[in-house]
Amino acid sequence: DTAVSQTPKYLVTQMGNDKSIKCEQNLGHDTMYWYKQDSKKFLKIMFSYNNKELIINETVPNRFSPKSPDKAHLNLHINSLELGDSAVYFCASSFPGGTEAFFGQGTRLTVV
């Protein structure tokens, strides 16, 4: 059973398009995250949701809009894609407090 699953795994699209990445977790966690990993492998948090409420937005351009329909899902919609958006996007989830996060397999987004 996949704990944190995100789709698609690969996404190639043209500049200016709008795309979505979906994430679901079956671990019963309350908190979900989106991270961006750049070409140098650096991981930076983008958003954090707790029980469907946004708690962190790390100065991400407003072209990125997360949506959490319920606490098991956190989707990421990106408008007007730019070349610089090319990266691997990871979804993760955890219980609140000082616990570890569990990560999905990542979505490699390539904007051409």
Next chain:
Amino acid sequence: GDSVTQMEGPVTLSEEACLTINCTYTATGYPSLFWYVQYPGEGLQLLLKATKADDKGSNKGFEATYRKETTSFHLEKGSVQVSDSAVYFCALRDSSASKIIFGSGTRLSIRP
């Protein structure tokens, strides 16, 4: 704000060599500390964790000890294998417990 600094890579070792990857952190309060591993083409997996000072996390022959006095959480393994080749990330859960902050990652390559 909270931050993690880890040894820059890449690190290349021969099989059965000893490994140390240094990690230090800056944080208010008492964060939980983690090592994550990312194998080629895969997502992040938790390797080990420690939640309070002097705790030792261990898994798959890897160990790290939470040292509050030196604000360090160095990753060690006595005898590395080719299958340990991956990128290793040191991380902490910040004092507000709302996000996990990652170091820049260390690429480890093991020669047969």
